[in-house]
Amino acid sequence: MSEENTDPELVSAFKAGDAEALGLLMQRHQAALFGYLLRLTGRRDAAEDLFQEVFLKLVRNPGAYNEREKFKAWLFTVARNAAMDHFRRGSARGEVSLYGDGDKPGPADFTASAEPGPAEAFYGKTEAARIDAALASLSPDQREVFYLRHYSELSFKEIAETLKVPIGTVLARMSRAAARLREKLGGDAQ
């Protein structure tokens, strides 16, 4: 197996007993998946746990992935569900949920930047902070769609299937997110 093999081919190889295939698959998707989980949870330890949980699901039951399905869609669906379960468990333990609890903000309501660093270096501290604040001002639904689109690179149709909502809802959320970002960041396209 090599980096030229498709995702379904790597999963098949893993099912047949090739552990390296799983390693290649993880390497291919780890940055996007981890980035998504980190932005979603706002916490590195939670993102690490969820990342491990998602791939262990595949390790323990590779048959759960249907090779006719797009692997990325399956991966991010599992990741999103794991994150939702994580926040539900946290909510049951009295911790804040993703979307907060009444007046109490949830992790999704905090700034989306878990770790300043490269973004600041690229954009400058002020600009990075402005963008983070703008992302934090999005509603949880808008932020979820925005992150999912950015990190998974799934089509809006696939995102609609992942979230189990109509595609019109997904596009509407993105459009409102864009309007909100425009308000916060201002400026012109030129």
Next chain:
Amino acid sequence: MNCEYGEKLILYTYGEAGQGLAAEVEAHLPGCASCRAELAALRAAGGALSAFKAEPSRNTVLAVLRAARAAAEGRRGFRFSWGEALLSGALASAMAFVFAFSGRTAAADLAWNSGLDSGLDSVEYSVYQAQADALSAQGDWEYGLSDLEDESLDFSKNV
């Protein structure tokens, strides 16, 4: 924004607009500052997310790889292979062949084919007969002893 190009702009920004829609949005943009600002904001936010590179820790990755190796080894143990099955069959046949034919040539050297065996039989019989005689004599002796025991019992009754 009141131009109602919101969702069309989203499709255009993310490369999901068909040729016709893309041309329509491109024609609209020069005349709409609001849409241009939204396009810029989406690109800036996306750029910030892309610039921020995050990776899971080495421990997390290793934990998954270890589990993958263990699971893969378990799956390999139960995997049926035609090649392996045929090879096993061929080896078993070869072993059976060697055993069958090597056994016949060696048989002639075995003691029971050499005539020595019949001699051993008569020796064995003699030993057996001697043992039987000895046992028989012992039986007579034990019988005699039992008579004595019976007499002692009678004696005890008379006391």
